Amino acid sequence: MTQAPVNVTVTGAAGQIGYALLFRIASGQLLGQNTPVRLRLLEIPQAVKAAEGTALELEDGAFPLLAGTDIFDDAKQAFEGTNVALLVGARPRSKGMERGDLLEANGGIFKPQGEAINAGAAEDVKVLVVGNPANTNALIAQSHAPDVPADRFTAMTRLDHNRALAQLSKKLGAPVSEIKKLAIWGNHSATQYPSIFHAEVAGKNAAEAVNDQAWIADEFIPTVAKRGAAIIEARGASSAASAASAAIDHVHTWVNGTADGDWTSAGVVSDGSYGVPEGLISSFPVTAKNGKYEIVQGLEIDDFSRQRIDASVQELAEERDAVKKLGLV
Numbered sequence: 001m002t003q004a005p006v007n008v009t010v011t012g013a014a015g016q017i018g019y020a021l022l023f024r025i026a027s028g029q030l031l032g033q034n035t036p037v038r039l040r041l042l043e044i045p046q047a048v049k050a051a052e053g054t055a056l057e058l059e060d061g062a063f064p065l066l067a068g069t070d071i072f073d074d075a076k077q078a079f080e081g082t083n084v085a086l087l088v089g090a091r092p093r094s095k096g097m098e099r100g101d102l103l104e105a106n107g108g109i110f111k112p113q114g115e116a117i118n119a120g121a122a123e124d125v126k127v128l129v130v131g132n133p134a135n136t137n138a139l140i141a142q143s144h145a146p147d148v149p150a151d152r153f154t155a156m157t158r159l160d161h162n163r164a165l166a167q168l169s170k171k172l173g174a175p176v177s178e179i180k181k182l183a184i185w186g187n188h189s190a191t192q193y194p195s196i197f198h199a200e201v202a203g204k205n206a207a208e209a210v211n212d213q214a215w216i217a218d219e220f221i222p223t224v225a226k227r228g229a230a231i232i233e234a235r236g237a238s239s240a241a242s243a244a245s246a247a248i249d250h251v252h253t254w255v256n257g258t259a260d261g262d263w264t265s266a267g268v269v270s271d272g273s274y275g276v277p278e279g280l281i282s283s284f285p286v287t288a289k290n291g292k293y294e295i296v297q298g299l300e301i302d303d304f305s306r307q308r309i310d311a312s313v314q315e316l317a318e319e320r321d322a323v324k325k326l327g328l329v
């Protein structure tokens with residue numbers, strides 16, 4: 001192993017997703033089997049002890065690629081020299097909390113984290129925001145990191161993408177590996193629009209293969225869009241292992257690229273494509289090449305899709321306006 005370790009910062013490291021994520025990073029699944037990693041864990045002071053426990057377990061894993069684990073309760077220190085930043089820790093919505101309160105509470109987390117990334121992260125830093133509301137938290141962090149190219153800030157909709165793959169695979173009895181070009185549009189929320197109209201299954205158009213518009217509108221879309229709530233209802237806690245898995249997929253694809261003839265979904269800064277206002281962090285179909293996510297261009301958007309994309313983008317614009325009012329962007 002001659003390569004210098006890549007610094008990976010994980011916030012909310014003592015949480016549920018953190019526990020499922022860290023061991024996969026240490027085992028090489030994030031960046032590949034030739035890339036050593038140094039973990040930098042950020043937690044709030046009350047959770048540092050729990051993070052220390054996880055660090056002991058990481059040591060006990062004797063992972064050949066793990067060069068070390070450091071724990072911080074200070075964002076400036078945690079993001080110093082970081083190459084990959086996974087922003088998982090967020091303030092969950094508690095009883096009686098309004099949407100504005102949630103956005104404000106998260107602003108208190110993602111504003112200083114954006115500033116810390118701006119101040120000290122490595123030149124090549126890549127940021128994935130997982131903590132909800134992921135798109136708007138990413139927007140807050142990005143807007144406080146003016147020296148970092150905006151396209152380094154992304155929000156996770158890969159879990160939604162994977163959920164959509166799984167539902168379509170079940171419906172058609174086709175392996176997930178044969179499904180290409182699914183797309184999640186908009187917000188990581190119940191308004192998101194999972195689309196199969198450009199998707200292919202074993203080379204055939206997926207919507208034609210399904211041949212059941214009612215299933216698409218009344219089953220597929222709501223099942224994917226409300227899956228987060230269904231998991232919370234069933235587990236009594238939000239998805240953790242599947243979210244960690246999707247975070248691994250998101251960064252792995254970002255670094256290694258998408259396969260020819262396929263794409264994936266990610267929340268990226270809009271350049272105005274498909275009528276999504278410039279600057280919003282919205283999910284799009286994206287390809288990855290040379291360490292960059294690019295929005296897939298030139299797709300035809302029918303009326304059914306247009307309405308749904310617009311509704312989710314409208315919600316993103318409202319979230320942006322709310323955090324603007326709070327002085328957070």
Ligand code: NAD
Nearest residue numbers: 012014015016017042043047089090130131132156159243
């Ligand atoms: P969790 O409550 O188990 O863990 C969150 C951790 O973040 C806690 O340990 C907490 O101490 C820490 N934290 C809080 N504020 C922090 C700060 N300022 N700095 C560092 N750490 C901080 O939650 P979880 O299940 O791990 O989920 C984390 C987030 O991910 C939630 O917001 C959840 O809604 C979100 N989520 C997103 C997706 C997605 O697809 N984008 C999927 C699942 C969950």
Ligand code: LMR
Nearest residue numbers: 132227228229231238239
């Ligand atoms: C998910 O999609 O599973 C989560 O974002 C749900 C949540 O609200 O934490």
